[in-house]
Structure formats: C-alpha cells, structure tokens
Amino acid sequence: MAQTLLEVKDLVTSFRTAEGTVRAVKGISFHVEKGETLCIVGESGCGKSITSLSVMGLLPSNGSIESGEILLNNEPLQNLSQEQLRKLRGNQMSMIFQEPMTALNPVLTIGYQLREPLILHHKLSKSEATKQAVELLNQVGIPNPAKRLNQYPHELSGGMRQRVMIAMALACHPSLLIADEPTTALDVTIQAQILDLINDLKEKLDMGVLLITHDMGVVAEVANRVMVMYAGLKIEEGPVEEIFNNPSHPYTIGLLNSVPNVDDPEFELEPIPGNMPGLNEDIPGCRFHPRCKFAMDKCKVMAPPEFHLSQGHSATCWLNEKEAETDENSGRVTIKA
Amino acid sequence: MRTVEESPSKPEILLELNDVKKYFPIKGGILKRVQGNVKAVESVSLKLYKGESLGVVGESGCGKSTLGRTILGLEELTDGKIKFNEQEIQDLKRKEKKKFVKEMQMIFQDPYASLNPRQRIGNALDEVFRMHTNMPAQERKEAVLDLLKEVGLKAEHYDRYPHEFSGGQRQRIGIARAIALNPSFIICDEAVSALDVSVQAQVLKLLKTLQEKYNLSYLFISHDLGVVRYFCDRVLVMYLGHTVEMSDVTKIFNHPLHPYTRALLSAIPRPTMQAKRERIRLVGDMPNPSNPPSGCVFHTRCPMAQEICSVDKPAFIEHEKDHFAACHFAGQSLSRVLG
C-alpha cells in the first residue's frame, strides 16, 4: 500500500570553500512515502537545508552532490539533464522556504508569480492561469483572492506571504512537497494556521511531505515519521511515536529534554553540553561523543553503524548494540546503560 | 473594581510602571508632517518584585521590545510614569540617570548582532568597567576574567573576536556584559529565541543560576510560551500594545481568562505524543498598530466577540487574586458566550 515517492541513498554533498572542500551532508539515506510527512529535525547547521536542496537540485553554485542516489518515483534524478530537472521542479516536486519575507520576488505581482508555474508546466493560457490562481489562493485561505493577485509581496503580511508561497508550491499538484522551516519566522498563532493548512492539503492531494524543522513541537504535531540529523549525519529515524516515546540516540533524548514543556510546570531542563562541531572538524569515532554523557571508550574510536530497533526505527549509536530499555513510568526518557 | 494594586504579603517592589505609553510618529506628505502615530505601547501598568521573573509574551509587533527599551530610557517615553527603587526616573537628566544605568541592564535577541564584531570580547567587557568605574587596568582585567568564568567561558577567550564564538557562547558574553555592574534588574529581550534548543536550555539554566545567586529581577520578553512557563514567575500577555492579561504562570497556563491568551496557548505545538487538545484557531493577522480597532483591540480576531466588544474598551482589572485581564467576557467559555 505504501508507495515510495522519494528515496535518497547515501547522499554526500560537499562545498568548495576557501578552506577546501567541506562535506555538509555525509552520507544520508531516507525515503518519503506517498501521503506521509517525514520531518527532519536537528540543530542549526546540521545539514537539513542542504539535504533538501540536494533533492531539488538547487544547491548553491559552489556545492555539488559528491555521491549517492536520489530517486523520485523510482527515477534517478542525478541522471537527468538540467532541463529535465527543471521540468520536474514546481511540477513533480516543489519547495517552500523559511523566509516568507525574502522568498517572493518583490517586483513581481503575486498574480504573476502564482501563474508562472501553471503556465510553465501545465501550459495554461493567462486567463485560465488567473482563474486557477484565484482558486489556489482560496484554497490556502486568503480572503479576497482576486484583489490579491494584483498586489505585490510587500503589501502582504508574513503569514499571507507564506500562504502565497504554499499556493505557488502546490499550483501544479506536486507529489512531493519540501518545506524548509516554513513556520520558523512566524508567530505561533500564524504557525498553527500554516501547519494546519499544510496538513489539510497533504491529505487532500495525497502528497508526500518532507518537512524540515528544529522545533520538536512542530514535529509532534505534523510528522508521521521523523529523521534526526546531527552534523551532517542521520542519527535516528523512526515513526513519530517511537521517537518521542522511545528515543534511542542520546542526542535525540537530549533534544527532547532541552525543550521546556508548556503543560508541565515541574519539568526540569537538561541541556546537552557543548556545541555542534564544525563541518571539517576531525572527530574520530562517533561525531556526537564529545557531548554525550553516555559516551564509552568505543564511541571515541569507532563510528557506530545503524542499528535497527523495530519496524522502521533505527538509531546510529553503540548503546543500541545492547538492549535498550526505557522507563515507561517517569515522564522523562532515559537510557539505562 | 480595582486596578493593579499591591498586595501586602508580596516582597519589595523594584519597578513600577504607570500608564506607560510609547508612540512613534509617522511622518509623511510633502512637508513631512506628523500624520499619525504607531501606538507601540498603549497604557501599560505593572509592578515587578525583587528577585522575580516577569514574562512578557505576545505576537510579533505587539510592543514587547518597545516596552523594554522604554523602561531603560532607550526610547523616549510618550506618557506615563516609571518608578525604580521608589524613585521616578522618567524625567531624569542624563547625568542623574547614570546610576540607574548600572542597576538596569539588557540582554538582546540576536547573539550575532549584539556584539561589536570589531572588538575583542575582553575589551568589550573591559569597556563596561571603564565607563562606570575607576578601577585600575589590572583590577579590571581580573574582574573581566571572573565574569567570563561566571558565565562559563574561559580566560583564553579574552582576546577573541565575536565571530570566533558560537551563538550560545556569544549569548553568554552578552550575559556577562549585563551582569558586570551587579545590576538588580535585567531585561531579556528574546534572549534565547535565536538559539538552538540544546543551547537555549544551557542559557536558560545560566540565567536561573545567576538570578538565585544575585537576587536578580528579570523582565523576560519572549514569544515562546514553553520557555516562559519554565522560566517565569508571572506573565504579562500583550496584544497590539495593550496589556490583555497578567498573573502567575500557573494561573495563566491552567485557566487563562482572556480569549487571546487561550488562543495563544492552544496554538503552541506540544513536543509530546499526548492526545491533541481542543484548539482555538485565530483567524487573520494582527491589525496595524497605527490604526487600532475600536473598543477591544482584539475584537477583530476574537472567536467570542460580541457587539459590545467593538464599542467598549474593556478595563484591565483584577478578576481574581493577582489575576488581571482586559475582557468583557473574561473567563467565560467560548460556547457560553456564543450561546
């Protein structure tokens, strides 16, 4: 029943910089199925955006995919020409960016920017495209859509702009929607509106959604499955309930313990010590071990492989070599090593 | 009906605001005349007690930062009174104000922008002492090193530039600068919002430790209700420059009186797998603060707005002990009002 929409295998993405070549994504595999939402979480700079841009083929000019495979509907993207890839973008897969204030072109009307993908990919006439654009704006809950078409981005609030971005991304009914922190710049009330919207539309259109965020709350709200990244690596992946109820990587646990709980006044924060390492910082063994309170000698010398724990749940940590157990009773998740 | 009033059992008042207003004039037209005002802060009254953290929450643009800056005198006060340690400070001259500068400090949102990129952090901290004390160089240096240690940095960081630090470390430097002169009051303007969760937790812990150690009072501006719940003793909710609700954290979070507070609370994504709760979704955006709605400023987005709401402005009154709200239907449930 579950149909694999996007499959990424061993993706390595690197950048040419003044300091030489750096790898921002160090070999990542995951997949997105039709109708499901996969969330990528992780701290700033861990490579979330670069992963998604690699999929879209929109890496900055100094970046390139070093190795790995990206399959969309079982078709390998890296074999496609620029032109073929372009025809997929906005059509089969589309993307929403973080900053609604800068992601829309300030000198073109909303209408123009909305019509563009329709005319491009569906070869609609201008008037047909306009009709559809109105429809799209309606769909994303913008009042007075006909009037909006003639407005410019600066005349809209941040929430409105993000809606326009979503409308634009959904214009051609893509099968894959990538949303890179679509709500980070917005207020909670607006964030809730936008997340609801993405969820509704996902269901309606049966899309696969790849949602990038660093907010565990958002993850809990929208994800079907979760992938946790740390310093360019995937360190844990699993169904959302598993990740929250049975996190198996100390980093994931650390993340969960760092978020204050609105509903629990007694909750005590337990920060992860230290900072994320730099991209080309040389760390032997597990890249997380300097910050890990469970670090063992082994962790310092040998990078852990991926351990499969249960259906769809895997973690890259030596602790899982033994049996991991969780304390179901306390609200707090810990690993008894 | 009583307005904000002191209850005798409470500890000493450190800061008291009375009807504080801050308007920004809008200039326009051919002659650049003042054509209107952005009413960024409209009539805020509050009391802050020694050693407590008062959270200020609300959506972007509701006037949180402006309030903080106005208290520090970084923005000229439009109207109202500010009392600090029993003394009115709003009309003081630059010179007289100087001793309050030491008492009141601020920590900023953006750890990348709040440090001068061309100044070594040692110098940046040293400068604070140079401006306000007559300590000799050697003593100052020691004081700076102590400060660095206090916020969890090392002596070797003294000669580094800001760009050589991570966001969390920079925020620690910002904190060091704020506590350098032993203030009694610190305004944290979104002090942790730009940080990653793991680092955010570190910084919050540090702030708490310092508070206990030095009996600091915080005005903690944030839009993250989770952080506020964790960090603050009392909370002030603002909407469009107005105060809409104020009380203890527990009261606010457990039974909020104002529909805006409720909406805000229900909008927060919870990082747990507990059953999803009932949601109140607000529609639309915040109105333009230069042209606020009549009556209750929230009525345009309020799910339980009635006719009276667009006409009468509700007063900010104490509905139960230490729980203030500005709503005609404060505390009533949605279904009852809509009836």
Added chain:
Amino acid sequence: MVALIIRRAFQLVFLLLGISFLVFSSMYIAPGDPASIIGGPTATASDIEAIEANLGLDRPFLVQYANYLGNAVQGDFGYSYQTSQPVGDAIAVRFPNTLKLAIASMIVAVIIGIITGLVSALKQNSLLDVSATTFALAGISIPNFWLGALLILVFAVNLQWLPVGGMSHPFYTVDGIKELILPAITLGTGSAAMIARMTRSSMLEVIRADYVRTARAKGVKEKNVIWIHTLKNAMIPIITVIGLNFGFLLGGTIITEKVFAINGVGRLMIDAIAARDFPMVQGSVLLVATLFVLVNLIVDIIYTYIDPRIKYD
C-alpha cells in the same frame, strides 16, 4: 508621485538658491576682474572704471547678489559681461549641443555598460568575465582628454571615417550621427565602465537572493530567471548609477567639448569662469544643476515603476 514632484521642486528652489550664492560669492572672491579682461592689456584706469560702473560691479556684494536674484526670479538671468548677450540666449544656443552629446554618450554608456556587465555576471569568473571586467576598469581609468585625442588621430585623421570635430548637423541626419560618434565614445566610456561594474555586482547579488531560488524551485526557465526575476531587481542600483553618471557626463562635457570643437555649455562654462563672466557662469551652473536634479527626479520616478515597494507620499 505628484507629492514627490512638488517636494523636489521645493528642494530645487533651495538648491538653486544655495548654488547661486555659492557661485556668486566664489566668483566675487576669486582674483581676476571681468573689467580687466574686457579692457584687455591696453586699458587705462579710467577705461576700467567706466566698464565696472557700466556692469554695476562697483556696487556692494550683497546689492549685486540681491539684484541678480530679483532679476533671475523674473526669468532674467542678466547679460554676459563679455559679449553683452542675454545669458539665456547664449545658453539656449549651446544647450542643444550639450544635451545631444550627453544623451548620445549616455546611450553609448548604457548599451555598452549593461551588456558587458550582464555578460560578465552571467559568466562569472570565466575568461569573458575577466576580459569584460578588465575592459570596464580600463574604461574608468583612461583619461578622456587622452582618449579623445587618440580617437581623432585614428578615426578622423588617419582613417578619415569620421569628422574631426564640430557639431552643426541635426542629429537625425547621417552627418549628425557621424559627428556624435567620437565625442560620445570619448565621454561615454567612463560611464559605460561604471555601469558595467554596477550591473555585474548587482546581478551577482540579486542572483543569490532567496526569491531567485524560489523561481528556480518553481522550474522557471533559466532565461526567464535572468530576464524576469533577476534583471528587474538588479536594475534598481544600476539606474541609480546611471542617474549619477549623468551628472558626471555633464562635467565631462567640459573637456570633450573642447577637444572636439563642440559649441556647448561645458565650454561656455570654462570660458566664462576664465573670463570671470559672472552672469554666464551663474546661468550655466544653474542650468546644469537643474538638469542634474531633474535627471535624478526622473530616476526616482522610474524607481516607482520598477520597484513597487517605493512610494513617495
């Protein structure tokens, strides 16, 4: 827009007032006296006194200035001390030539500048980019009196393709165009280079913008990404540079007009300064300043068409 124009008109009045005072007083303090020039080396003391009285130069400074302003307000910009011609007439004769030259140079500058700038931005770090950039920098670096002389030597004297100088034909005739080519290149090269530089850096900046990435994410064709999504945004600083360069061109006409024997305002201006012909200096400086303000007003108006975010009221 109307508000913008009205505001600018106000500003212009004050600007002109300031400029006229500056020019008037600088001419007044400057050594050298118009009467001695009119009189020439042979003039006697009485000759000079008579000339001074005739021109009203014997009155106090402020009286002279007030008089000048009073007349200027009524549209009378006085008479040349030298030729006793009305200043307005003298300028009216020369202005079309200067305008022709400035516009022709601007066209040369804009065409060459934008094309080279675009090419080097789109082929960043390629050989083409390096040569276009080098060309642009060489263009700024070449002294235009030198360039003018070299162009005359090659194209007018040796090859005899184009006339050496002068400007006496209507611009729409073949002769008129031929006359304009060398001076326009001489004068336009520097501006072309500046425009090219600005085009390049502005394109490179815009091409990194989020909204360009958005356009690509929509699958917009690369051609349209450049021409529709990038260029229009990049035009904003380019147009500013074009506007400012117009002022630069007006200054440059001084030398170009001299080298190519063009009867324009620039030359009128240096001659007038040299001869301490106050009314003529005033008149031409005020004209040039007005022109400069007008061009920048036009630039501002163009902004509102290109950039919907800009509103002037």
Added chain:
Amino acid sequence: MTTAEAVKAKPKKKEKAWQTTLRRLFRNKMAIVGLIVVLLQILLAVFAPVITVHDPIRQNLGSSELPMFSDGHWLGTDNYGRDVWSRIVYGARISLVVGAVAVSLGLLGGVILGMLAGYYRKLDAIIMRFVDLLFSFPGILLAMLIIAILGTSLVNVAIAISIWSIPTCARIVRGSVLSVKEKEYIMAMRSMGASNLRIMVKHILPNVTAPIIVFATMRMATAILSTASLSYLGLGAQPPTPEWGAMISQGQDFMWTSPHLTIVPGIAIMLTVFAFNVLGDGLRDALDPNMDVEQ
C-alpha cells in the same frame, strides 16, 4: 542563521580580521596585479632619485624630442630635452602625494559629515542638503571654481578634489552609519550608558571602515585622474613640475612628431588608475562577508 554566519560561527584557528581580508584579497588575481602595480609605484616614488639618472627638470635644449630608446633616455626626451623616464618616475610621486592628500582631506570631511548626519537625525536634513548642493555641481566645475578662487597650484588641486570627494564619502558613510546604528550592539552600548561620542568613535567608526577603505582606494584612482585632468587644463601643476596630465597636455603639441610624449604619460595614468580601481574592487569583495562562499 544564514550559511555565511554559520561559516563564521565555528571557532577556528585565530585569524585577525585584516588577515582574513588579505587572504581573500590574495585569492583575486586581478587584485594582486593591482596591488603589485600600486606597490611598484610607491617604490618608484620613494626611490625616484635612485632609479633615475637624469634630473627630471633639467633641460637640455640641444637634445629635445629624442625618440624612445635613444641613448641614455630609454623613453626619450621631451620638448625641453628632459628625460621622460625621470619625469614619469617623479610624476608618480606627485600623483601619489596629491591623490593621498586629496583623499585624506576628503575622507576627513566626508566621514565627519556622514557620521553626524547618520547618527543625529536632527542634523541629517541640513547636512544632506548641503551635500546635495555640492553634489549637483559637476565635479570638474566645482574644482575649477575652487581653483579660480585659490589659484593654480597642486595644493589647491588637492583641496579642490578633496572638497569634491566630500559629498560621495559623506553619503557612503551616512548609509553605513544608518545601517550600523540599527545593529543591536549599538543598542547594547546605549543601554550600557555609553556616550554618543564613544559610540560613534569606538563602535560605529570601526564598523564602517570597510566601505571607507574601499571608497578611499577607488577615490585614489579618481583623484589621480582628476589631478591629471586639471593639470591638463592648465589648472594644476606648475611647470616644470613633472605631472602626468601636464605632460600629456604639453606632449599633445607633438603628437604627430613625437607621439611617445603623450602615450607614455597616458599609459602611466591609465595603469595607476587601473591598479587602484582593481585593488578597490578586490578589497570590496574581500571585505564583503557574502563573497566568501562563492569562488
């Protein structure tokens, strides 16, 4: 957090800001060429007496207008029999000194006006109107008026050019100050009770140096070109000063018989101006943190 900031964020090996700038500058080949030419020129200027055999102003009417590569005069001699190479070398001194003086004076005025205008909103309108006033004069005309008042001399040329640099510099500085002023660290300093003077000098000025340095380098090019133009018009260097523009103006009379008299100084000017321009371009790129990611 933008990617650029992420790059900066990692605490790497200690590197001073100027080292970063230099390192980036050295990645740009054009800028290296510019730097080399400028350095060479400074060397020429400093060691002029060592490098040249002939006195640059000593005439020898008997052997005038010698062509290039004549005996003892590899760039020939001019109308007065003066050695062209010597004059070019000593001319470098003049160009550099006049340029530097003009640019420094212009910077002084421009930075002060720009800082005041950017920092104090009340002064802004007045200062900027004054700047507009200067700006709406065509540059050369302004210089000519100033020289008409002060008289013909290189010192006055430097003054004229510096006045003419003020408006541009003031605008650039004002723009940068306006953006730096809004930065949180300025707000932070104000909240610490720092005086306006301290904020301007210690916190704003160092952060607007990048555009100022770029401006100064580029302006150096303009100043050298303008000095030459004014001297060409006979408003600058007094004879027999070996000034390049004056050399072209004199040499032009011999363009048909001894073209090297115009071509050599013409190339000298071009090369110098070119060098300062590429150097300025390179510096701008090197000082712009966004450029780091590219290349």
Added chain:
Amino acid sequence: SGSTIPEGEETSGAGDAPASDGENEVVYASTSDAVGLSPTMTNDSVSSNVMTQIYENLFERNPETMELEPKLAESYENPDDLTWVIKLKEGIKFQDGTDFNAEAVKYSFDKLRDPATAAPRASLLEPVDTVTAIDETTVEIKTKYPYGPLLAALSHSNAAIISPTADEKQDLMQNPVGTGPFKFVSWNQGDEIVLEKNPDYWNGEVALDQVKFKVVPEISTAISMLQTGEVNFLDALPPEQISRIEGLENVEVTKQEGTPVYYLTFNHSRERNQNPDFRKAVASAVDRDAFVEKLNGLGVRSDSILGPKVFGYTEEADNAGTPYDPELAKQLVQENGFGNEPIKLLAANRDNFILMAEIVQSQLTEAGFKVEIETMEWATFLDTARGGEYDMTFLSWSNVTSDGSEMFYPNFHSDNVGNSNRAQYSNPEFDKLVEASRTTIVPEEREKFLAEANQFMLDDNAAIVMYHGVVTSATEKSIKGLKVDPNGQWSLANVSRE
C-alpha cells in the same frame, strides 16, 4: 536674431571632401570666439579679425610697406600741430544703405570717446579734443596736445567707422554694419560667424561669396580639421605644431616678420629689481638664442624692444642689449647673493608664455637664481600684473598701430603705472623721451626720440626681449591672394579660391 544659421547654410563640412565645400568660400578657425562685432565695444584680436572684413578705417597700413595710406579718407593736412583736417572719399555707402560721410566719422569717434559708452579702448583717442564735421566730406580733429601717432591710432580696428543709423537701431555687437567688403549674415555664438560678400563694395569686386569664422578651441583639432579640409585657413600657428602643418600636402604656410614683441620684465616697484646688477645678472643669464631656436622659425631674435616692423626701430639696436654671458651671471649672483631669495616668475597660461617661462626658469636656475613659476589664467594674470603682484613676468605687445610711441607710452611710461604699465617702470628721463616722441609730428624726429628711448631701456635692462613675433598663416593651396600684415591682420577683400 543673427545668431541662428539659416537653413540653407548647413552644407559645409564635417567629413566631406574639400571639393564639396562652396567653391567660393573660406573657412577660418580660431581657438576662441569673437567677443562682439562692434569696433567700439571690443578689444580682442579674434573680434578684430572678423571686424576687419566688415568695417573700414580712415587710414590703413600697407601690409607690405607698412606705410599709412588713406582708406576711407582721401587725404589729410595739418594746419597746425593740434589740428588734423581729413578729406573723405565720396559716394561710399554702408552695407545698410546709409551714406558714409563726415557725420558718420564724427559719430564713430565720439561714440568711442564718450565715457558713457564705457568703450574698452576709449583711451585710443584720449588725446583727441574735438571732432567736427566741417562739411559732408571733411572732418576736423583737434587734439589736446600735439599728437604724432594720431593717424596710426585712426588705423586701429577700434577706430573703424560704424554706420550711425545702424548703431542707433540695433546692437552692433551682434549685428554689425560697416563699409567693408563683407556683410554680416549670422553668428552662432561660440560656433561660427558667417559673412557674405558685399555686392555693392566701393573698392572693386569681391571674389569670395562667403566667409566663415569657426571656433575650434583645441589647436591640434584645428590642424586636424585643416588636414581633412573641414577648415581651410589658420593663422597664429604655434611653433610646436609648425612642422606638422608644413608636412600637410594640401596646405601652404606663410611666415613673415611681425610687430608683436615678447619680453621678460621686472616688477620695477620691487626693491630687489631696482638693483641694476640684479637686472644685469638676469639679462646675462637668459640665452635668447637658444630660446628662439625652439620657436622653429616662428620668432625673430633681436635685443631691440621696438621690432623691425615697428616705427622707431633701428638695426643697431638688434645687438644693443646685455649679451648672454652665463659666467658673468653666475658671478653676479654669487657676489650679491641673488640666489638666496626665490623669484616668483609669473606667466599667463596661454600663447608661448609657458614655453618662455620654462626655459628662462631653467636658465636662471643654471645661473644660481631660485625661480618658481606661477602660471595663471589670463583674467587673473591681467589683474595680478596690473597690480604689480609679482617679481618677474613675461609680457607681450602686439603693436597694431606699428608705432613705437604706442609701445613705450602705455607699457613703460610712468603715467600708466598700475594700469597698462604692468612693469611698473617709472623713469623720468625715459618718460621725457617718450613724451617727445609723442608730441613731435615730424616723423624723422620722432624716429630719433624713439631710438633713444629704445636704447635707454636696453642699457637699463628694464626689459629683456625674448623674441619678435612672426606672423603666420596656413591655408589650403587653393586659396590665393591672402596677405597677412605684420600685426597679424588680414583682409579677405582680395582673396579668391581656385
């Protein structure tokens, strides 16, 4: 108004081969525009070049013999030392149809002299007391004192006869009317002046149909235009370019001795300059031969202040100045410490002044002086020199009347110190000689006084003559009959094109 080009005129020029020029046209180029076209109101050579074609004088100098000959006058007589009775030619009309007669002459001279006119050259007729029209064709001029050079003054272009009716009706500056061979057609200010032939000219048929005076500010551009045929007549050629012009195939260059004199002079009001040894040291340090060589044949070497073409010149004076003697100069400088204080050498930045300044500076430096050149624009220079704010400077005098008195009186007589006597020279003995030369009427006697005055100045080292001008012209070979007089003036009345 006269300042626009009539439609039909826009045919000449740019880029076209010379053949397509109007066959009967001459295009002359000068580096600046005429100031105006009224003889009364102007005093510059460019204007006078144009006016010479339009207006005429009572007398003119024969370009070859330099003798004064009647032009509009028929004859004259001197009943006494103070009175000049001039008979006019009959039947001449101005170009506007007005009759030329005694009234017109009186009108022209009175207008020039009237202080209300503020004529720049009013001083030309300063010695004149009254002008009376005796009858239709007779004019009587009375002078305040016996004034020898009167006829020379009357031949000056500023003393040309203007049409009284035209002067009352219109501005002659813009719209001139005279009796000359060419009529005014149009003037495009700053660009060109067009004249056409006067069909009713009294003195024979005019060959050219049209004459254009074009402004080409850059002399090298003008030469290029001569080369391409855009212009076909230049004069006052610069020595630096002479070899280039001579190399042009289609061009003929003429050179002949002229009246202009260029000299180095002292500011005689300054104390140091009053020391005869100082002046002697300077005079012996300046190698004038070497300098004249630099002029490529466009200068005549002579010590005499009055040049070969000027009334009052004697051949002996050629070598009567202080000879070049660098050793003596060095010695004098050393002995007297003349090199201790710098000398400010003022030079106008036009003509050959800079060339002179550079060479003299170099030579004086050789001798041990310290010299700084200060160049100035013409306007400032005139003022500065007049006010005597300099140590040494170069002056020139183009002697339009070709009369020695007209050189000495304005330039060196104490009456004119602070005005045209920019050397501030004041010497009673010299004054007497000059006055004598002016108030004597008999030419031979005048010549003697002038020669004496000349020698006096040379002995005094009051001024050091650099060279005497050579007047030059460069014309296309097809132009015939052009005669340039020693003042550099020329008339196109007899010029034709082949």
